[in-house]
Amino acid sequence: MSVLANHAFAKMNGIGNEIVVVDLRDGKAAVTPEEARAVAAHVPYDQLMVLSRPRLDGTEAFIRIYNNDGSEAGACGNGMRCVVRRLFEATGQSTATFETKAGLLSCWQGPTPDLYTVDMGAPKFGWQDIPLAEEFRDTRYIELQIGPIDAPLLHSPSAVSMGNPHAIFWVDDVNAYDLGRFGPLLENHPIFPERANITLAHIVDRDHITIRTWERGAGLTKACGSAGCATAVAAARLKRANRTVEITLPGGKLSIEWRERDDHVLMTGPATFEYEAQFDPALFAGVA
Secondary structure, rough: OOOOOOOOOEEEOOEEEEEEEEEOOOOOOOHHHHHHHHHHHHHOOOOEEEEEEOOOOOOOOEEEEEEEOEEOOOOOOOHHHHHHHHHHHOOOOEEEEEEEEEEEEEEEOOOOOOEEEEEEEOOOOOOOOOOOOOOOOOOOOOOEEEOOOOOOOOOOOOEOOHHHHHHEOOOOOOOEEEHHHHHHHOOOOOOOOOEEEEEEEEEEEEEEEEEEEEEEEEEEOOOOHHHHHHHHHHHHHOOOOOEEEEEEEEEOOOOOOOOOOOOOEHHHHHHHHEEEEEEHHHHHOOOO
16 A cells, blocks of 8 residues: 555645645655646646655755656755645644755745744756756756747757756746646756756846746746746846845745855745545556
8 A cells, every 4th residue: 555545735835836645654665656646636736745754963864856747856855845845834843854855955944933944955056957958068058949939939048957957048028927737848958858847937136036947847837936046046146136135936926045155055935725635546556
């Protein structure tokens, strides 16, 4: 029987980024990609956050993050805020550190009780670290376009890793493009050996940026926290925005600071609880 059968879960969202949180710290079994897809078919989500027993002293849990297609993500800022809210409400804590595939993430209560801050770590810009399939000495812009070669619809994105690979296309209007059509093509472009999150970004001014994102393994999303972080960093690298900016996404707003003293990216935003329930064992019938 699946480890998730009859197990409690919390349905939440981070400014519209649909999140399911499952706490498996009392057991040893891991969730399989097949189980993650079975959950998504009945409890729609963008990311499934699975808390397992901590592997490192000083951490609350090791978190595996699944996209709704069963693939794993290295980081999910909106999902981390949801995890943090659950933990803080249950324990009274105001700080916590978690381990993910992307490394250690420290989190703390934000400036008001309804806000939570996640230290997403330092961005990576090297073509091998993002990763890209070929060498680009300067990843502030890379050679990639979609559409006619003499009049491309989208071109010259910035590339950044925030634990996940990101490509940010700079546009005048994020709603002027059919991202649902272009997103899958760009996500799976050969230049991205691990696929990529695809973001359209419009710089309103040096303190404000608007984005829309096609999320790797999840599709169109109302919010992608790591995309917000990647966009803020990429804009600052291009000297087009300050190191602290407000990112507006379809689901809401995030405050992003690319901290100068250590290059860590701090993301602050809300986390919304929707409901708690248990998984029906029938969801996993026939799942290996």
